[in-house]
Amino acid sequence: MSVVEPPPRAVAARSRLLRAAVEAFATKGFDATTTRDIATGAQMSPAAVYVHFRSKEEVLYELSDAGHRSFLTLIDDADDSAKPPAARLRAVIGALAAHHARDHVWSRVVNYELDSLSVEHREAIGVMRKEVARRVGTIVDAGITSGVFDVDDPQATTTLLLSMGVDVARWYRESGLMTPEQIGEFQADMAARIVGAG
Missing domain, CATH: 1.10.10.60 (Homeodomain-like)
Structure with missing residues (x-):
């Protein structure tokens, strides 16, 4: 067909x-x-x-769906599983932070209007959000397993790392002192420090 x-x-x-x-x-x-x-x-x-x-809510769902698919694609593009965990983490967290700055208006809507979605649509977006967390969590786990990350609570650490990037969309403005790329570099450095990778 x-x-x-x-x-x-x-x-x-x-x-x-x-x-x-x-x-x-x-x-x-x-x-x-x-x-x-x-x-x-x-x-x-x-x-x-x-x-x-069909409705205003469907408009929001389409935006949320596209936004979260873009997050997953961004992680896929940034992550190279052949590289050491610290390099992988820096690449992914830096890319997510820069993205949330570049597309801060869209990202703000996608991340902060979730409660306005219907139950069905919120659950569908929730699946993608869990997958984003799983992919970043896999990198954190790889660093712990290889002994290069010093992390007591992998899940809480993953949540913290992702929250840093998401929050960029809330405060970033084009008139600020840092470009999206500089924000990405800064958050990549912070992510490495958070997991004890120097």
């Missing part, structure tokens, strides 16, 4: 609505944002949202 691709105009319209939703959710919060706000931000009619999405 062949998959029918949506026409390019429909894809472009959905993309405009999603970009507008990110800005609206980041500025006003999910609850205070209306579908009219989203449509206005996309320079479309108020009914346009419902042509492409």
Whole structure:
């Protein structure tokens, strides 16, 4: 059975609505944002949202799903299992921190509006969040096993390492003193110190 691709105009319209939703959710919060706000931000009619999405919540879910898939892809791209654990950890934590700075508006929505998702959608995103933690936790475990990390609680340490990157989206601004790349380097250094890798 062949998959029918949506026409390019429909894809472009959905993309405009999603970009507008990110800005609206980041500025006003999910609850205070209306579908009219989203449509206005996309320079479309108020009914346009419902042509492409069943609800405002579905818009948030699409953003959250895409955001968390990008986190997983980022880890895959940054992690080289052939390298020593300290190098792997620095690469992954640095890449995640830089990403949360570069895409701070989208990342803020993706990470801080989870409670606005339906139970079903929250569970689906939860699966991906657990997978992000599992992949970083695997690196922490590898460092402990090889004796190069000094960690008492691997799970709590993994949570701390991930929380540092996520929090970047909350406070980062383009007018700040550090670029996304510098933030990535700084957090990579901090991650190495946290696990006792120097």
